[in-house]
Amino acid sequence: MVASTETLRPRDLDEALALRTRTGATPFFGGTDLMVRHRGYTGTGPKIPGPVLFLDAIEQLQSITVADAAITIGAGVTMTQMLDHPDIPPLLRDAVELVAAPGIRNRASMAGNICNASPAGDTIPPLYVHDADVVLTSLLGSRTVPITEFFTGPGATVLAADEILTAVTVPVLPAGVWYYRKVGTRKANALSKLSAAGYARVDNGTITDFRFSVGAVAPTVIRLGEAERRVLEGARRDAVMEAAAAVIRPIDDQRSTAAYRRTVALNSLGEFLNKLEIT
Ligand SMILES: Cc1cc2nc3c(=O)[nH]c(=O)nc-3n(C[C@H](O)[C@H](O)[C@H](O)COP(=O)(O)OP(=O)(O)OC[C@H]3O[C@@H](n4cnc5c(N)ncnc54)[C@H](O)[C@@H]3O)c2cc1C
Known part of the structure; x- marks a missing residue:
């Protein structure tokens, strides 16, 4: 029996999956979303309901693997570690560089950014452009889900109660024209009003791939x-x-208005079309 306030810090993925299945504990990596979402009164700790499953001690989640066609980023890799890696695709790098500020990036994972399932999560538009997959693992095995099918609404995903997101696989795209734009109230520590990502491949003056x-x-x-x-x-x-x-x-929400977001989203697309000289 696990008490609702107990914290669990497995060192091995099998142990983590067994604990997740048995207790339904909340996965916790950097805590940079969870600590804010469940913050208590000033001077008190966060009040995360139920047991918490810390994922930061699991070595199997901490690797970045590069193959010809794709790069696979473990759920236990911080954003700072992503930026330190030479093979992170440029579009994803541009987005990660603009998340929060170094202190947060030293703790935060891309897996947490994805599982938080905010439509404003900054790493998600580049992952859509790359047609990335997420790997969801339980004691029964792993399944691969396209990132575009992972989210079912704001804060809602297809992650099952016994699963952990273990990795993100990002197909490598051929050299091309990249676009990333984040719009926030200031340069650091600002959640996005919106963000946009684009990619185009141009062969002999013809656009042969275009994603936005x-x-x-x-x-x-x-x-x-x-x-x-x-x-x-x-x-x-x-x-x-x-x-x-x-x-x-x-x-409309506390960060921006619908009208502003709509205008800026279309302007961002327009900016990318300008870059490609589409008139
Ligand atoms: C000051 C500040 C500034 C910020 N700025 C930005 C910003 O500019 N852009 C932006 O996008 N975000 C920003 N954030 C939000 C946050 O930092 C990111 O979303 C971050 O990537 C979350 O990662 P984490 O590892 O801390 O997640 P956590 O807080 O540990 O977890 C977030 C969610 O994901 C779940 N989860 C985590 N890992 C897994 C896993 N492996 N499997 C299943 N579920 C999992 C948790 O249960 C929780 O629901 C900011 C936050 C703060 C406090």
């Missing part, structure tokens, strides 16, 4: 599928923008 993703303009991060298709068909800029406008449906 935006965060904080819908209940989950979105890819602009129809706008992407129109770019590949050689459509004019107006037609591309029209397709984007149809799916960018932000809300």
